[in-house]
Amino acid sequence: MRLWLPLAVFVAVLAIIAVALYRPADRTVYSAMVGKRVPDFTVPALLPGKPGLASARLADGKPKLLNIFASWCVPCAAEAPQLMALKAAGVPIEGVAIRDTPEAMRDFLARGGDPYAAIGDDKTSAVQLAIGSSGVPESFVIAGDGTILLQHVGDIRADDVPAILAKLEAAK
Amino acid sequence: MRRLAIPALLLAAAPAFADSTLPSAPLANTQLSDPAQEAKAQALMVTLRCLVCQGQSIADSDAEMAGDMRALVRQRIRAGEQPVAIRDWLVARYGDYVTYDPPFGLLTAPLWIAPLVLIAIGVWLARASFRRRRG
Amino acid sequence: MIAEAGLAALWFAAALAAMQLALAAIGVRRVSAAPDVQGGLTADILGAVRPVAIVQGALAAVAMALLIAVFVRSDMSVLLVAENSHSEKPLLYKFAGAWGNHEGSMLLWVTILGLAGGAVAIFERTLPRVTLIATLGAQAAIALGFYAFLLFVSNPFARIDPAPLDGQGLNPLLQDPGLAFHPPTLYVGYVGISVAFSFAVGALVARDVGPAFARAMRPWVLGAWIFLTLGITAGSYWAYYELGWGGWWFWDPVENASLMPWLAATALLHSVTVLATRDGLRAWTVMLAVVAFSMSMIGTFLVRSGILTSVHAFAVDPSRGTFILALLVLYIGGALALFAGRIGTVRAGTTFDPLSREGALVANNLLLSVILGVVLIGTLYPIVAAGFGVQLSVGPPFFDKAAGPVALLLVMVMAAGPLLRWRRDEARALAARMTPPIAAFGVVLIAVLLLGGGVALLPLLGMALAAALAVASVAPLWGRNLLRTPLFTWGMVVAHLGIAVSLAGMASESAFTRATLVATRVGQPQRVGPYTVTLDGVATTIGPNWSALEAHLSARRGDGAVIQLRPQSRFFTNPVTVTSESAIATVFDGQLYTVLGQADGQGRVQVRLWWKPFVTLIWLGGALVAIGGALSLVGRLRRERRTRQRASDEAWA
Numbered sequence: 001m002r003l004w005l006p007l008a009v010f011v012a013v014l015a016i017i018a019v020a021l022y023r024p025a026d027r028t029v030y031s032a033m034v035g036k037r038v039p040d041f042t043v044p045a046l047l048p049g050k051p052g053l054a055s056a057r058l059a060d061g062k063p064k065l066l067n068i069f070a071s072w073c074v075p076c077a078a079e080a081p082q083l084m085a086l087k088a089a090g091v092p093i094e095g096v097a098i099r100d101t102p103e104a105m106r107d108f109l110a111r112g113g114d115p116y117a118a119i120g121d122d123k124t125s126a127v128q129l130a131i132g133s134s135g136v137p138e139s140f141v142i143a144g145d146g147t148i149l150l151q152h153v154g155d156i157r158a159d160d161v162p163a164i165l166a167k168l169e170a171a172k
Numbered sequence: 173m174r175r176l177a178i179p180a181l182l183l184a185a186a187p188a189f190a191d192s193t194l195p196s197a198p199l200a201n202t203q204l205s206d207p208a209q210e211a212k213a214q215a216l217m218v219t220l221r222c223l224v225c226q227g228q229s230i231a232d233s234d235a236e237m238a239g240d241m242r243a244l245v246r247q248r249i250r251a252g253e254q255p256v257a258i259r260d261w262l263v264a265r266y267g268d269y270v271t272y273d274p275p276f277g278l279l280t281a282p283l284w285i286a287p288l289v290l291i292a293i294g295v296w297l298a299r300a301s302f303r304r305r306r307g
Numbered sequence: 308m309i310a311e312a313g314l315a316a317l318w319f320a321a322a323l324a325a326m327q328l329a330l331a332a333i334g335v336r337r338v339s340a341a342p343d344v345q346g347g348l349t350a351d352i353l354g355a356v357r358p359v360a361i362v363q364g365a366l367a368a369v370a371m372a373l374l375i376a377v378f379v380r381s382d383m384s385v386l387l388v389a390e391n392s393h394s395e396k397p398l399l400y401k402f403a404g405a406w407g408n409h410e411g412s413m414l415l416w417v418t419i420l421g422l423a424g425g426a427v428a429i430f431e432r433t434l435p436r437v438t439l440i441a442t443l444g445a446q447a448a449i450a451l452g453f454y455a456f457l458l459f460v461s462n463p464f465a466r467i468d469p470a471p472l473d474g475q476g477l478n479p480l481l482q483d484p485g486l487a488f489h490p491p492t493l494y495v496g497y498v499g500i501s502v503a504f505s506f507a508v509g510a511l512v513a514r515d516v517g518p519a520f521a522r523a524m525r526p527w528v529l530g531a532w533i534f535l536t537l538g539i540t541a542g543s544y545w546a547y548y549e550l551g552w553g554g555w556w557f558w559d560p561v562e563n564a565s566l567m568p569w570l571a572a573t574a575l576l577h578s579v580t581v582l583a584t585r586d587g588l589r590a591w592t593v594m595l596a597v598v599a600f601s602m603s604m605i606g607t608f609l610v611r612s613g614i615l616t617s618v619h620a621f622a623v624d625p626s627r628g629t630f631i632l633a634l635l636v637l638y639i640g641g642a643l644a645l646f647a648g649r650i651g652t653v654r655a656g657t658t659f660d661p662l663s664r665e666g667a668l669v670a671n672n673l674l675l676s677v678i679l680g681v682v683l684i685g686t687l688y689p690i691v692a693a694g695f696g697v698q699l700s701v702g703p704p705f706f707d708k709a710a711g712p713v714a715l716l717l718v719m720v721m722a723a724g725p726l727l728r729w730r731r732d733e734a735r736a737l738a739a740r741m742t743p744p745i746a747a748f749g750v751v752l753i754a755v756l757l758l759g760g761g762v763a764l765l766p767l768l769g770m771a772l773a774a775a776l777a778v779a780s781v782a783p784l785w786g787r788n789l790l791r792t793p794l795f796t797w798g799m800v801v802a803h804l805g806i807a808v809s810l811a812g813m814a815s816e817s818a819f820t821r822a823t824l825v826a827t828r829v830g831q832p833q834r835v836g837p838y839t840v841t842l843d844g845v846a847t848t849i850g851p852n853w854s855a856l857e858a859h860l861s862a863r864r865g866d867g868a869v870i871q872l873r874p875q876s877r878f879f880t881n882p883v884t885v886t887s888e889s890a891i892a893t894v895f896d897g898q899l900y901t902v903l904g905q906a907d908g909q910g911r912v913q914v915r916l917w918w919k920p921f922v923t924l925i926w927l928g929g930a931l932v933a934i935g936g937a938l939s940l941v942g943r944l945r946r947e948r949r950t951r952q953r954a955s956d957e958a959w960a
Contacts, residue, residue, distance in 0.1 A: 002297070003650055006594060007643040010601070013683070014636060016691055017605075020614040021628045025693035027616065029223050032267045072192045099192035099236065124197040125240035132265035134223040134237070195907045201915070203824050214822075219704045226618045227559055229702065232552040234887070272702025274688075279697055283688050287709045290680045294673035298661075 031132025031140075031151050038066075038146045039130040043120030046097050046105055053094055053120030053127075059146030063171035064092045065164065066140040067116070068133050070100050071108035076137045079155035080112030086161060087115035091168055096120040096127045098136055139164070143171040192236065199246040200239030206250075213246050216255040219273045220245070220262065229272060310385050313373030314464040317414075320366035320421060321454035324447045327359045327424075331444025335512065338437050353440050357428040360443050363450070364425025371405075371418040374463055378405040384470035387411060387463050393476040393881045395852045403487040404477045409611055409621040410463035412490060416607070417453045419498040424450065427502055427527070433947070434523040435515060442502075442509030449501055452634040460630050476881030479853070485545035493538030493565060497603040499531025500572055504600035507593045508642055511649045516589050521582035522947065524596070526940055528579055532572045533936040539565055540929030551887045551902045553820070553917045555925060558706040561619035563686045564606030567679050571599035574675040576936075577668050585729065587658075587665055590650050591672055597646060601639040602679070608635055614690055660731035667724035674717040681709045711765050718772045718810065721803055722779035743782065748775035755818075762818040769814030776807035794942025802935025809928025815921040822918075826911040836918025838862045838899055840872075845903075845912060853877045855888070858903040858912065862892060874903040874914075898922050 033039070038058045045052035058064060065086060069076040087093055095116040097105060105119065120127065127133075131140065131148070141150040141164060150167050152160060204210040217231040222238040230238040230245075241262075248258050262270050274280045334352040341349070377385050379401050381394040391408045392401060400407075406415045424446040431439055457463065506524040510516045542565065547555040556562065575595040581588045611621045612628035659665035685701045692699040726740045751774040755767055762770075780803035783796060823835040832841045843859040855875040862870045872890035879886070892899040897920035904913025 003590075003647040006598070007640070007647055010639055010643055013605070013687065014632070014640075016687055016694070017608070017612070017614065017635075018632060019694050020690045021612060021625065021632065023694070024614070024625075025690070025698075029266060029269060029698070032263070032265055070192060099194045101194070123194065124243060125237060126244070128237075129241065129244055129262075129265065134266070195905060196913075201824050201904055201913050202826060203822070219702070221700045221702070226620070227616045228557070228618065232550065232554055232557070234551070267698055269698040269700050271704075272700050273704035274699055274701055279692060279695065280688075280699070283684060283701065283705070284709070286684045287677065287681050287713060290677040291713070294677055298669055298673055 028153050029134040030153065031134075031148075033132040034148050034151050036148060038140075038142055038148060041127050041130050043096060043122050043127055046100060046119045046121035047102055050116065051118045053096060053118045055146070057118065058094065058142050059144070061144045062092060063144050063149075063168045064094055064142050065168070066131075066142055067093055067095045067137065068098060068128060068131075068139070069095060069137045070098045071104040072100070073136045075155035077108070077112055079137055079157075080115075082156040082158060082161055083115040084113045086156075086164065089165060091165070092117050094118050094120075096122050098122050098125055098128060141167045141171070196236065196239040197243035199243040199250075201242075204246055204250055209249050210246075212255055213242075213249045216249070216258060217242055217245055219271060220259070221270050221272055223266065223270065309373050309377050309380075310382065310464040310466065313370045313377070314462070316366050316370040316373065317454070317458060317464070320363050320370065320417075321451065321458060323359055323363040323366065324421075324450040324454055327356060327363060327447035328444055328451060330356050330359065331440050331447060335437055335441050335444065353436060356440050356443050360428035360446070361425040363447070364421035364423070364428075367418040367421035367450075371414055374411060374414055375402055375405045377464075378402065378411075381474070383472070383474055384466055384468070386465045386467040389467055389471050389474045391477055392474040393852070394473055395881070396477060396482070397851045399484065399487055400477055400482045403490075404481070406490050406494075407477055407481050407486055409627070410457070410461045412494070412621075413453070413457055413461050414463050415491065415494050416498055417450065417457060419494050420446070420450050420453065420501055423499055423502050423527075424505075427505075431523060433951075434519065435513070438509050438513040438515045438520060438523075440509075441512040442505045445505035445508040445512075446501065449505065449638060452637065456627075456630050456634065460627055474881075476879070478882070479877070479879040479884045479886045480549060482852075482879075483545065483549060485541065485549070489538060489541045489545055492534050492541060496531050496533075496535025496538050496572075497565075497568060497607070499527065499534060500568055500596075500599045500603050502527040502531065503572075503575060503596040504642065507596035508645065511593065511645050514649065514652060516582075516593055516650075518583050518586050521579045521592060525576070525579045525583055526944060528572065528576045528596075529936055529940040529943070532569070532576050533933050533940065535565075535569050535572060536929060536933045536936065539569060540926050540933070543929070544926045548889055548891055548900075551889050551915070553822075553900050553919065555816075555922075558685070558703050559617050559619060560615040560686050561606075561610050561617045563682050564602075564609050567602040567682055568599050568606060570675050570679040570682070571595055571602050574672045575599050577671055581665055581668050585659075585665065588668070588672075591669070593646060593650060595672065597639070597642045598676075598679075601635075601642075602683075604631075604635055604639065608632065609686075615686075659729075662727070662734060662737070663731050664724060664727040664729045667720055667727050670720045671717065671724065674713055674720060678710050678713050678717070681713065682706065685709065707765065715765075715768055715772055718776050718806070721806065722772075722776045725783050725799060725803070726779060740782070741779070744775040744779040747778040748772065750774070759818065766814040766818035769810050770818070773807045773811035773814060776810070777804055780804045780807060794945065795939045796942075798935045798937070798939030798942055800935070801938055802932045805928045805931025805933075805935055807928070808924050808931055809926075812921050812924025812926075812928060816919050816925065819920045820917060820922075823916040824913075825916075826907050826913050828911050833914070833916060835899070835916040836897075836920070837864050838916075838918060839864075840899075840901065840914075840916055842912060842914065845906075848875070850877070852881070853879045856903065858901075858914065860890070860901055860914070862899055862901075864894075870899070872899070872901045874901045876903050876905075893923060896920055 038055050040055045042054040043052050058066060083093060093115045097119055137155050139152040139156060140148055143149050149171055204213060218229050220230045222228045222230045222233040222235055224235050224237050225233050230241045245258055259271055268275060274283060276284055330352050334349060337349045378388055378392055381392060383389045387408060387410055392404050406412045424443060428443060503524055510520045543555045578588045578592040578595055582592045608631040609615050685705055688701050689699045722744050723741060727737060748771045752771040755762055755770055780800055784800055821836040823833050825833055827833055827842050829842050829844055832839045840860055840862045843861055845856055845858050848855050848857045855877040857873050857875045860872040862872060870892045872892055874890040875888040877886050877888055887902055889900055889902045897918060900917040900919060902915040904915060906912050
C-alpha cells in the first residue's frame, strides 16, 4: 500500500498543474478596498487653476469616477477619448496624477482633452498605495457616501463604458 | 551631475508602461538614521512583495513603485508604527498577495502544517522499515 | 542550409532514438522469453543497441553545434536568432545566447540526454547485458518524447521570411559570462540524472536491483550531482553580483525547481553507496532515482509552462505546457507505476539497527525528502490557492521558517553520520566520538552570543552547527595514515566540510551584513562596516554594445591601501534597457559590494554600499562540495578498476 503513495502524490501534483495550466489564474493585482470607504488623503493641485483633491471631495453625496493616471503612461493617453465620453455623459471625474510634472501634464491634456474636475499631484504614490492601486491607469467608481463600488484596472475601453455608467447610475 | 533623462524600461516594470522621469521618493533609497529602526524597516521590506515585478520583494527591486513602498515603510517606522501594523495596512489594501509571509488561516493551514506532517510521515516510514528489519 | 542541416540531424537523431527503443524492447523481450539462447538474432539485436545509442548522441550534438553556428553567424533568417540575438553582440553572447531561450535550451537538454546515453553505451562494462540494454531503452524512451517536443512544438531551426535586418537582441541581464557557464552546467546535472532514472527503470524491468546495479549507477549519479552543485552555486553567485541588491537566494520558483532535483540527487548518492556496499536501502535507491529525475522534469515543465511568476521564467506558450505535461504523465507516472508493481519482488536486503550508519543514512534520506516536500508544497501553493480564487504569495519568510530548522537538523545528522559504525552502534560510544564537534558547537555559540552583538536565532545556530560540522567532517581522518586513506573518504570529508563552510558563510552574511544607502556628493566620505568609501566622480564610458555612467569610488579600511571600485549604470539599445553593474572588492574576510543609483538633480548621486563579512564562503563551500564529489568519483572509479584488474589477474593465474 505504502508503495502506491509516491504515485498518488504525483497524481495530486499533476492535477494541480493541469488545473493551473487550463484555467490560468488572473495575474492582475486587485484592490482589497472595494466595498470599503475611500481612505482619507489630501493631495495638492498639480496645475494652477485646477484644484487638488481631498478624499472628502469624494464623499460629497454625488457618485464619481476617480481616475489614477499619469502623463508618461501610454495607455492613459489611449483611454482619454473614453473619459471625455464619460464626462459628456455627465460623470464627474476626479484625477490623481502619479509622479507627474505641470509641463508634461499640460501637454497631455492638450493632446487628449481635459475631463477632470480636479487633478491631484501625487509624487510618492501615496494615494495609489492608500487605495490599493498598483499601476496606471486605474479607475474607481465611488458612491456618494465615499464607498468604493468598482475598480477598473487598465485603460477604459469603449465597451467598458456602459458597465461603468450603469454602476454610477445605480449609485445615485 | 548628469540627470538620467533617458526614458528607460526598467526590468521590473509591467509591460506597456513607460516610467516617469522623476527622482525617487525620499527614503526610497536612503536609510533611516536610527540603525535599530532601519533594521526593523529592512526586516519588513524583505517580506513585502513588489506589486509590479515578476517575483521580487520591495527590498530587491529597482521599480519605482517598489521605491515608493520602501519610502512608505521607512516613513511609518520612523513615525513609530509597528511593522506588523504597516503590513496589515498593506494587506488591507492589496490582500495577502502583498506579503511573502502567508498568514495562518484556513486556506494556508495545510501549508504551515506541511513540514510537521512530512516529518511525521517520514518517521512512520522509517520506523516501519526498522521494525520489519528486526523481525 | 546550416539550419536545415541542423533540423535534419535532429530528425535523424529522433529516428535513431526510436530504433534504439524498439531494439531494446524487442531484445529484452526475447531474452526473457528464451533466456538460455546464446547468439542468433537476439544477440544481434542486443548488440545493435550500443552503437545506435552512440550515433544518436553524436547526431544530437551535431544539431546543437549547428544551432550555435547559426547564432554565431547572426543568421537572421532563422526565427530564433532574429528573436534573441543581435549582430552587435559580443561573440561570447552570440555563442551562449543559443541556449538563452526556450527552444535552444531544450535542444541543449536533448543533446546532453543523447550524449549521456551514448556515454553509458561506451563506458558501461560491468552491468549484466540485459540490464544495460533495458537502461539504454529507457534512455531512448525519454529522448523520444523530448525529440517529439522539439520537432513538433519548439523547432529551434524554424525560418522567418522575409529575414529582418537585425535581431531583437538578448536581454542585457543575460549578457554576462554567467550565461556561458550556468545553464550548461545545470543542464548536465539535470539531464545526467536521467541516466540514474534509466538505470532504475532498467533495473526494475530486468528485476535486477542489487549491489551490481548500484555500483554501475553510482558514477553517473555522482557526475550529474557534481554538475548540479556547480550549476546552482554558479547561478547563486551570478544573481548576487548581477541583480544589484546583494541577495544570493530568493526562493524563487525557478530556483526551487533547480534545488529540488539537487536534494533528491544528494539523497540518492548516499543511498546508492549503501546499496552498493551493504545491499541495503533498495527501495529507497530506486525511488530516489525516479524522484530526482521527476523533479528535474517537473522543474523543466514549470519554468516553461507560464503557470509560475518568476524573473527566470521563459516565454509562455500553453501548447508547450500541455506537451510536457503529457510527457510527465508518461514517464513519471509510468516509472512510479512500475516501481509500485515490481519493487515488492526485489525488496529483500540486509538488516540494520536504527543507531547505525545505515540508520543515519535513512534519516538523511528522510530529512532531505522533507525539505524537498516543503519546497515543492511552498512553490505550488500559490497555484493551488489561485485555483480557489485567492491570490497568495509564498516567499522567503515561509521557506526560511519551514525548511531552515529541518536543514539544521540535517546538519546534525550529517555531523554524526560518518562517525557511526555500520550495522549497529552504541549510544555511549557515539557520544564519546561526538565530543569534539559538540565542544566546537558550544564554543562558537558562546563566542557569537558574547561578541556578535545581537544575532538572530537561525544564523546563530547556523554558525555554531557549521563549526560542529566542520570538526565532525574531518574527524574520520583522525588517526589515519592520510596518504593511504582512500580517495573517496577524502571526498566525503571535503564535501561535508564544504557544507559546513557554506553554512558558515550563509549565517555570517545573514547576521553581520552592514548596508549604507545614501545620496552622496563628490568627496563626501560614507562609512560602511570597517570601510570608508568616497565618491571621486561620475564619468561616462562605452562598451561593445552599451554606454554607461560609471562612478569612481575609493574605499579604505583604517590605514590600509585604497581600493578603487567602478560600479556602472549601463544603457543598452537592443533591447532598450538599463542595467546596473555592481563593483565588488573581495578581501580575505568578506566583500565590499557597491552599486550606482540615480542622480537626484541636486549634485548628489545615490550609492548603495554593503559590507558582507565572509559571504564568499557560501560559494567557496559550494565549490568544495563539488570537489568532494569529484574526489569521490575518481576514488570509486579507481577502486573499481583495481578490483576488475585484480579479478582478471586472478583469472589468469
